[in-house]
Structures are given as structure tokens and as C-alpha cells.
Amino acid sequence: MPSPPVSRNNTKQYKRQRTRRNPWLLGLDRLMALAALANLSLVLFNITYIPFRDFYLSRLPQLTELYDPIKGIVPNRDTQKYLKTVDQVEQQLAKSGTEGAELQKLLEQLRGQSEELVDENPFELANKTGTLEKIKNRMREQMDNESAKGSFREFWSVDYLKKNLWTRELEFFNKDIRPLIASNYYRPFGESGDFVDFFVVIDLPFVLLFGLDYLIRTFYLSRRRQGTSWKDTIFWRWYDLLFFIPIWRILRILPITLRLHQVGWINLSRMQTQINRFLAESLAGDMTEIVLVQSVGIAQDAIEQGVIEQWLLNPETDTVEINEVNEIEELILQAVKITIYKVLPQLTPDLENVIRHAIVEALSDIPFYRQAQQLPGMMTLPNVIAQQVSKQLTQTSQSTLTKVLNDQKGKDIFDQLGEHFTDALRGELQNQETLDEIQSLLTDFLEETKLTILQRLESKGGEGAAAEVEHLRQVTRDSGRLPSVQVIPGSSRS
Template sequence: MIRPRWQGLKPQQNAGAWRRWDRMVAIIATLNLAWVLVDLSYIPLRNFWLQRNLYPVSSLPLVVPLPWLPDITPVLDPLKGIEPHRETQAYLDGFKRLDQALQTDSSLGLTSITLLKQQQKLTENLISSQRLLSSSNAAALDQLKNRLRARTGLNSAQQSADLLLSQGHINQNGWNRERQFWNQQILPLVEINYWRSIDENGRPTDLSWRVDAPFQLLFLLDIALRCLRLKSRYPAIRWRDAVLRRWIDLPLLLPFARWMRLVPVTERLSRAGLIQLEPLRAVISRGVVALLAVELFEVITIRVVDTFQQLIRSPQLPERVRGLCSHQTSDANEDQELLELLRLWLPLLLTKVGPALRPQLVALIGHLLQQSLSRSVMPEPLRRVAALQSAEAEFSRQLATGMVDSVLDVSRGAGNRIGQRDQVLETLGTDALDRLWEELAVILEQGPVLERSQDLLTSFLEDLKRSGFRQFRDQDDVDALIRELDGLNFSPADQTPKPPV
């Protein structure tokens, strides 16, 4: 393993205490994330939190009450600058007085009749002045009118309200039945109306920072402690690098885009061991890495092929070939690299590899010689005589052995001489290579060889690029690669994974 550039690595102390601290901060960060999600969604979902009723199908009057949920509107409304709307609150208070009077006075006395007329006037003002539009609840106003019309069958919402609050209608249908309609169908639409104050900048009031500020101070303290722990463990690391290593915690300190806190909170929970994300990470990384590997291989290979094509099309190709000569290079060490490589490998091939192949070479050359002799020297009738065939095979083997031994003796001697430092040999080898590059450059400069070779080579590379990269775009290849990775990761050690189907 490569050691870090800071060499003074100190063992981590109080690991148990720090682990408990990390878990506590991770839990607090999770609570803060829950608060952020509630805060960001409170205004759009205020009607739900106010009434705690769920409407699965908006087109049907189907209501699922959720009374077990806490009523958080008294706590969050002041933070958002929300106050009850005066007109709608007066309407609700008037209906409450009317309800109490009708429940105690079933004979509709003078007080009840007066309250009915007042409620008719309040309903008329509510519908005509469109008070529900003040909190962007235009749909609630239309829904209120539609329910009044559907209740009476009249075309006018105002006439429907006057009929439902008339003395004759109450006496005919009874207040208990009408009271249920108003409480379940009309008043919930009036309750959602509110008034929201404006701050000095002309924006709606939002005091959520008062709740968020203590969390951010705690996160700032935790980040400072993490940097201090990193600095104490790696003394040579700079403070700037220690802070930059905690870049993932930046959303915890930002007052905007607070939904991004999901990333550092998830990272903290995972590092604290409170949640296990490794299986999910492994599944995602396999797919991403497979796709990136294909894309990266395509880019690199296309770049290499394009570079070769540009080099081949270049009119300075003969000069580049001539530049390979030893007297054209600027680096003195570069002149001897090829010769050193030949001096390293030629003795090994001639003295080690070649003699090790002696039995195979003898058998191969002997067989070839026997086939040649039997076809060219031996007449057809004599080829079937067993004694002559045995003599022919023995002669071929002895001849092949002599030839191979002679060649191997020569190769051993040449290999030993090449392996030794010889200034004359180096000079002759350098001259031979220089002559090779010079003659090749001269041939390329003369005649149509250069242009024709450039066309053929570039066409070959273009065909290779087009035909070869079609396979990489096939999704089946990526899926097969992922299946192969799964087989390598999840197969037992003593079981060879099956090839992808």
C-alpha cells in the first residue's frame, strides 16, 4: 500500500467516544432533515396539516381522516407569518354562534332568525368579494360554489346559500342534517383561508431560520471537531486540506437549497453504522462503472486511432521516419535503448529458449525432411517397403539432428558474443538501424508509395474504428459485463462462474 505524503500517522485515540458522538450528530442531522422537509412542504400542504384529512380521489367526496397526526399549524403558522384572515374568521365565528343558537332553540326564535340573516349576509360577502383568493385558494372558492349549487339544484351559488340559511328550509329539513353539510362540506373550505405578512424585502415572512440556526451551529462545531481529529491524526496535513475533505458537509451550513442536506445526512448515517448502504452502492456502482468503462474505452481508443491516422496522413511522415536515426535524436540515452533491448533479449533467445526447443525442432525438421525425401527421391513402389521406410526415417532424424545442433551451436556462440560489451558491434548495429530508417524514408519520398500507403492504412483504421465500436454500443454487452461482475462477486471461491448467457 502506498503510504500517504504525511508520514507521521498517529493512532486514533478515544475511538469509542468519537463514535458515540458521530452517532448522536447523525441522529440530530436526521431530525434536522425531517424538520427541513416539513418546513419546505408546509405552505403547499398547510390545508392537509390544518384539517388532517386525506382525499385519495379529488373528484369524489371521499375523505380519510387522520386524527392521530399532530396539529402543527399553531407552531408553524407564526414562523411563516400566517394569521387568520379577518373576514373568514368572522364568518366562522358567526356560524359558531348560529350553531349554538339553533341547537339550544329548536323553535327558531328571534335570536336565531337574526343570526340566520347575519350569516346570509356574511356568505354573500364571502362569495361576492372572493375572500378565498387572498391565500391562493381560487379552486376552494369554485368548489364552495359548486357544493352549494349541488345541494339545492339552483344555478346561483348566492341563491343556494340564501335558501340553505332560510327559516323555511331549516324548519323543513332540521338543523342537525343541515349542520352536518355545513361542517363537512363548506366550513373546511373557509378554514384554509389565511393572511400572510410581508417582510422588509417584500417577500413573505419566513422565520424558519430561528429553528435551523441551532442545528447549523452544532454542525459547524462538528465539522471543526472532525477537522481537528484529522489534523491530530495526520499532523502534516494542512488545515485547508482538512476542511476541504469535509466538502460533503457544506449543505448543512447553507441557508438555501436545504433539501441537499439529504446527501451529508445519508453519508453520516452510513459512516456511523446506523444504516447499511453498501448493497445499494454496489448495485449502482456496478452499472455506472460498466457504462463508464465502455465510454472511457471508446474515447481512448478513438483518440489513439485518430492520432495514428493523423500521423499517417502527415506529409512529414518520411522526415519522422528519418528522425529515428541516431544522429537525429536529441537524447543521447535514446540512441542506445533499442540496442540495449536487443542485447537483453537476443542472448536469452539464442542461448536459453532455442536450446530448450531442441527435441521439438529435431522432430519437426526430421518429419519435413522425411516427407520431402519420400516424395522426391523414393519411387512409388519402394515407398511401401518397411525396411526402406525405417531407414528413411532414421536418415531424416540424423540429418535433422545435425542441422539443429549446428544451428544451435551457432546461436549459442552468437548469443554469447552479443551479450558481451562490444563497441564495434554497437557501432555496426547503430549503423544498420540508421541505414534501415534512411532507406525507408527514401522509399517513402519516391513514387506513389507514400500516398497509396497512407490511403490504405487510414482506410483500414477507419474501418476498424467503425466496425469495432458498434459492438460497444450494444446494451447487451453492458448487461453481459454486469452479469459477469455479479458472477465474480457472488460465486463461491471454489466455483467457476458460468459465462453470461
């Protein structure tokens, strides 16, 4: 499968790459993507069915009749009994009005059932206690009574129905109270302790289909890729294993989204870039800080433990040698060479000025020099002499040092000088007061360096580096020197 380029304006190119695949395989992948999308829609509907059941019951009652058995939902006996008694009262009122012993008996039953409705709360099991509170509030408002039980007793009384038009009161009940009571249900528990749910019956055909597809894909990959075992191909498409988990079905959104990406219906390249950038910024900053703090901390601990002192007192036994070169002496020799060959030629005018000034100052202290300046034509002669002497002295010194370094004996002398310099410096640094001061300065210097770099990292962050890397990748990719790289797993039938 061609890898989708990670760029901003790549949708058309991305779709063109998808069309290059075998049309039969692409069609099969799209069919499986449709099946996966249908399964995800069913999963989301099943998850949201209970919270939205009241809406379905009022707008799509046929849907609740069809799907309630899937969720194990059956009518609640208490609330259904209550509504049946109300129906009997309505029939009796329509038959004989507000007179008759039968009506009195039915209203008495209804008052008792109303008290049981309030006390026993048959809505609790369905997690619809709020519905009961809504019923009580509406009855209180209708009867202008603070007591819910009292409101029901008054409402279901012959005197109230006689005093008020009973058809209007029953219309209020059927419109505002009955739908709330009818929305209650009973849902039994299974042996696992959870509510009965037969969604697995609908989900099982999809699981079997995805299982067959998964086996075919892993077998195809294991035969196509040399040296790839069956176990490796199983973990290559690990995200498809989420189809087979009987719980947390919402996690299937991950493999389904990837399938839609693989068939070209959606493009996750931008999201992939953002995720990679976020991970790079987070990990790079944290890792840099950790490495920096640990490295500087190790150096500080080594200084505090007396590494410098050990090197000064016992330089041979406490040092790990990787060659036969004395690095300290070699560094001194290199510093001398750089000074003579590179630095001194650039400082020649300054050195001449210093020497000339020194000569003039030295001559000014001689009485003969001051007297000579009084003679005619001798005013500028000392300065001319000083200038020539300083220039000659500077050139001679530089030439002499260069010849000495080019001579073998001169090299040996400088080697000996470096060795003696190291020994003398080591001896002077063994003074405890000097050594403590050096260790303290080095420790503070490392601490300041650590804090400075951390401050810069915190202020700058990893966004600049990640953006620059992405820009370089895009430039290189556009120039054709680097192929696109896909991190999101691709289809096995590519």
C-alpha cells in the first residue's frame, strides 16, 4: 500500500494513490469498512439507547417495541397496574359519571396505589427517580398542595371530580402524568450481576465476520513477508483485536477509523503529524532535561567526591588510559603552537607598540636621553630608534620561536617545559585552600550552566525543533530525495 504523504495539501494525491491498488482488493476492503462502520453505529446506538429511551418512546414507539427485548426491558408491573386502574376509572366515569359504588371502590384503590407509588418508588431500579420527582411536582402544582400524597388523594376523590370537570382533569393526567409513568420499566439482572442484555446476538455475526477477515489478513501477511511468523502478523494488526473484546465495545472506534483511513474515505495524515509532533515535543523536552540534570549532577558529585584532588595526588593510578599520550602535555604544546603560529602574527602591531612604549619609558629615566633631546635634530631620534628596536625584537622573537618549534631539540625542550609546567601546577594546586576554592567554583559553574540551559529549554520548548524537522521533511519530500513514511498501519492487502 502506498504511504500517504504527510503534508497539508495532499488529499487529492492521497486518493490517487489509493486508486492504484487492485480494484478487487480495494472493493473488499471498502466492504469490510462499511461493515465496521455499521457495527460501530449499532454499538453507539446500543450504548445510548437507555439514556434516550424516553425520546424514542415518545417519538418512535415502534422502535422501543422492537429494541426493548434486546435490552431485557419489560413493563414494570406496579406502574402498569396503576395505569390499568386509571383506565378502569376513566371507563367507569364515561359509563355512569361520578355516581356509583364501583367508582368509589376504584378511586380508593387508586389512592392506595398512589401512596405506594410515592413510598416504594418503583422507578428506582430503572434509575428514573427523577421521573417520579417530576410526577410529584406536577401533581403538587396542579392541586396547589405541598404534599405529593395529599395531592394524589385529593385528585382521585369523587368530590374533586364532581367539583371540577372530570374530562378536563383526566386530560391533564393523560397528557402530563401518564407518559411519565408509562416510561418506567423493569430490567432483570443476569447471573453475572449485570442487567440482562442480548446485544451480543446482534453483535456476534459482526465479530465472526471480523474474525474471519483478521485470520485471512494475518495469513496473507505471514506468507507475503519472508521471515515473519504468525505471531508477528497477529501483533502487526493488534488494533483489530479490539473487535473481539465483549466489553468496552466503544474502543472499536480505533480499528474502524483506521480502516476508513486505509480505504481512503478519511485522511489521518494531518492528525498523525500532530500526534508525532506532540510526542516529539513532550519526550524531547523531558529527555533533554533528564539527561542534562543527570550529566551535570554526576560531574558535580565527582568534583565533590574529590576527583580533582585524586588526579593531582595520584595521576597515574586513578586515570584510565586509552592511549600512550599525555593529554595535558599535548594540550600545552598545542596551545603554544597556536599562540606562536596563529595568535602572535595577528598581535604583532600591538606587541611592537608595547615594546616601543617600554623602551621610550626606560630611556626617559636616563639623564643623557633627556639632554640629547635638547640638541638640534635629536628630538625624534630616540623614538625612531625605539620603533626600529621594537620591530626588530618582535620579528626576531617570533622567528626564533618558530625555528625552535620546527627543530627536534626545540620540540624536546617544549615537551620538557610542558611536563615541568604540569608538575609545578599540580604541586601548587595541592594546597587545600586553593583546591577547595577550585572545586567550589567548578560546582557553582556547573549548577549555573544547568539552570541556564533548563531555563532556555522551558522558554523555547520543543515546538520550534519539531516544526523545523517537519519543514525539512516536507522540503526533502517535495524535492523527491526522500519517500514518504507512514506510521499508521496500512492494509494487509495493499
